[in-house]
Amino acid sequence: MSQSSKLAVDAMGGDHAPEAIIAGLDIAAERQPQAFFLVFGDAERLQPLLAASKRLTGRYELRHCAEIITGGMKPTVGLRLRDSSMRRAIDAVLAGEAGGVVSAGNTGALLALSKIVLKTLNGIDRPAMAATAPSAKGDVVMLDLGLNVVYDARNLVEFALMGTIFARIVLGLPSPSFGLLNIGSEEGKGDETLRSAANTLRESPIAGQFHGFVEGHDIAAGTVDVVVTDGFTGNVALKTGEGALKLVGDLLRRVFNGGPLAKMGYVFARGALKRLKETLDPRRYNGAVLLGLNGVVVKSHGGTDAEGFAHAVDVALDMVAHDFNSRIADALAAMDRAILSDEPVTNSHG
Structure with missing residues (x-):
C-alpha cells in the first residue's frame, strides 16, 4: 500500500478520545476508500472500538502505546514520553510508514514534537499553522x-x-x-x-x-x-x-x-x-495544518466530535495525496530563482 493512503493517528489525544477518534475514523473510512490507518494508543481500550466498526475492518493496524500526553501536560514533559501515542504516530511519519499524522491532543506538545522529530523542509525557516x-x-x-x-x-x-x-x-x-x-x-x-x-x-x-x-x-x-x-x-x-x-x-x-x-x-x-x-x-473547518515540515501534520480541535475529526482526517489525506511538500519545494526553488536572477516573473506553478 502506498504511503499516500496511509495515515498515522494519535487515538488517545483529545477531550473525547478514544471514542470520538475511532468514530471519526469510521466516518472517514467510508469517504476515503483507499485510506489505511496506523492507530496508536492503549490497545485494551482501542481494540473493542475498532472491532465494532465494519468500515474499518482490514483498514487499520493497531500499535499499543503505554503512555499518553494529556491535554494539561507541559510540552517539555510530553517530549520525554517516548512511548506516547502522539510521539509514536509522529515517529511513523519520520520512518516513512505513513504520509501524515492527525492528532486532537495537546497542541503545544504536538507542535514541539513535530518540529523536533520531523524538522522543517529545506528552504523553510519557520513552519506555519x-x-x-x-x-x-x-x-x-x-x-x-x-x-x-x-x-x-x-x-x-x-x-x-x-x-x-x-x-x-x-x-x-x-x-x-x-x-x-x-x-x-x-x-x-x-x-x-x-x-x-x-x-x-x-x-x-x-x-x-x-x-x-x-x-x-x-x-x-x-x-x-x-x-x-x-x-x-x-x-x-x-x-x-x-x-x-x-x-x-x-x-x-x-x-x-x-x-x-x-x-x-x-x-x-x-x-x-x-x-x-x-x-x-x-466541524467543517476542523483540522489546522502545520505547513513547512517534513511530513503532513494535522491538528484537530481537542473538543471536536467524530464528524469534526473525520474532516481533519480528510484534510490530512488530501495533503498527502497531492504531495504537498514536493509542491512547496518546487515553489521555493522558483521563488529563489526569481529573486537571485533576472528571469522574468511568471505564474506558471501549479
Missing part, C-alpha cells in the same frame, strides 16, 4: 495562526507560498488570491517587515495572485482566498472570529426564544437557519 474559515464568498485560508510570534519578511513570503498551495489542494482553487494582513490597505501602511515582504511578493512567481494589503474586515468579506500574517496577529484574529460566530449563534437562539411570535417565526425560517448552521458549523 494554517486553517480554513468561512467568509461571504466561500472558505478562506488563514496562516500563521499561532506558531510564530517572532518573524521576518522572508517568513511572510514563505507563508504566502505555502498558503496558496494549501488553498489549491484544500479549496480546489487553481489560482488563489492572497493578501498580507495589515492596519490598512494602502501601500505605505504597516511596518518595514510587511512592506519588505510585499515588495518581494510583487516581484515573485506568484505576483499575479498578490492582492496587496488587506484589513481585518477583509477576512470575513472574502476579499482574498488566503490571508497571510504572523502567528500572534493570526491567532488573535482567529479567536476573535470564533467568538463572533458564537455570539451570532447565541443571539439567534435568544431572538427565536423570545416569545410565541418569535417561535412561530423560527418555524418559517427553519430551513434557512439550518443552511446557515451548516455553513458555520465549526
